[in-house]
Amino acid sequence: ENLGLDDTGVEVDERGFVKVDQTCRTTLEGVWAVGDLVATPQLAHVGFAEGITAVRDILGEHPLPVEYDKVPWCIYCHPEVAFVGPSEEAARQAGHDVVVSTHHFRGNGRALIVGEADGLVKVVAERQPDGSAGRVLGVHMVGPWVTEQLGQGYLAVNWEATAEDLAALVQPHPTLSEAFGEAAMALTGRGLHG
Template sequence: MSEKRDVAIIGAGPGGYVSAIRLSQLGKRPCVIDIDEARLGGVCLNEGCVSVKSLISNASKGRDIREMVSRSQEAVSALKSGLKSLFKKNGIEFISGKAKLLPGKKINVSQNGGKSAKIEADNIIIATGSSPNIPQGVIIDGESSITSNEAIKLEKLPKTMLVVGAGAIGVELASLFFRLGTKVTLIEALSRILPFEDEEVSKALARILAKKGMEVLTGRTIEPADKTAFEKILVVTGRKPNIDGLGLEDAGVKTKDGFIACDGKMRTSVKGIYAAGDVLNTPMYAHVAYREGIIAAEDICGVKVEPIDYENVPHVIFSDPEVAGVGLTEIQAKEGGYDIAVSKYFFKANAKAVIGKKDDGFVKIIADKKTRKLLGVHIIGEGATEIIHEFVLAKSAGLTVDAITKMVHAHPTLSEIAGEGAMAVFGKPIHG
């Protein structure tokens, strides 16, 4: 006999727990299913966003890595306690076990000791996240060859490290271990690091990292000799959705290109079954999963929802220096047929950046000459991950570059880079 629930959510990560809270706020009684309550917060909290950024914020040469990992785990524990309190406050039930979809909006939950439970729900949200994607032929032993999951829990700092993959995670972890004193070699199979960022930004970061002493190699893949040449090999070559063994086919849920297929309201091919987060072919960011989870929850409750405009979603990288962007790159804008105006404003002209001796980098703004609206903004430099949000709001609201130039930015702040950068698009910045 099945136990009936309003909504059953598979996965306790950003897409799952946020949708559960929103459902509760709207009067539903959801349950969340995951392997163990220790997984509350998902990869983001336990091995990803929060854990990595906690380590980065405390990183400096000579620091005891065990102390740093301990402080990181303290932050994770504090945030997890907060989530548990939110679950209790909102009356959200947590069910431990491995979930598998069955026909008819039913779920089999395999639990410890060979036990199992059947859950039936009016609606289901799939939010099982993603895991490291390991290239064919590469063996991860957890010791000499590791993924990001093991990297953030190392108790001894390696003398040498090969970081395989120069996407966001690879660049962040390479920056982290380099700052701690490890001799880092960062390799990327494609022609440049951060291959999906604006070309000028990715090339600038490569130059800055190399200038600091990191070896950065492009057009290079892992080789047999690397196993003995480096104390640790960190493989960060992307992520894949956790959908294997989930019973999608049995439940009738369709996939496309290895991801769950859904519409802008997060509805899958089966009525009443939704999906959110990394299981979808949308940007693999926790902040995207948050919003997708909210949309799924609100649609279930009959709230009118608007699909996400993914072009207005910011992407941020906590490298050293930071990188952030929103919208089109210069190449994409040209390929899209836009007549563009492009400006670059350098951090060296900003008082706050100079005061803090963090003046590497620039903001690059791409605007439509005809409408004067933002097409894309790309930043490399101190505070880039915060500065970008002024541009996200402006672009989402359809504001012109002129609206940013007319805004008064406090002095001395890094935010002035946004105002001066905007002035540079169709005129001249004061301090440029």
């Protein structure tokens, strides 16, 4: 739709999105754009992050740009779907040699208690020269309340944690989040509940 930006100096792309740089500055000095106006993932939390980036830039704080390939995605259906980072296929297409671990909720005590045992957690990690799992590239979840559980995966991907880093974390029991811990432990060859 027409944003009323004609003759303002704010450029839009062929799809009608406002063109911005990595700090959300438009092509017009002193004007920033975020959220649904720009060609980035159309997610509320991405818009919030862009807004924070823009404000910090306006304040002269030199913000880090939003890393769009590492933002969390949540789909509110039944079962829920949540992911961060590339899928196994996308990681391979990007040139990564990967190791993958999957843990099903049917092996999770809390999922059985609440009667929601359908689903899984999949962790995609770089394969090290010795064949072991290294840096976590992506975390993908389908199942009960996974949109609430993705936080660990988001931190793992964005902080470039390794499978060993994650396997060392103590997961509370019985919780649904143990499935993430189990998938990470399996990457190190030390899974508990297949």
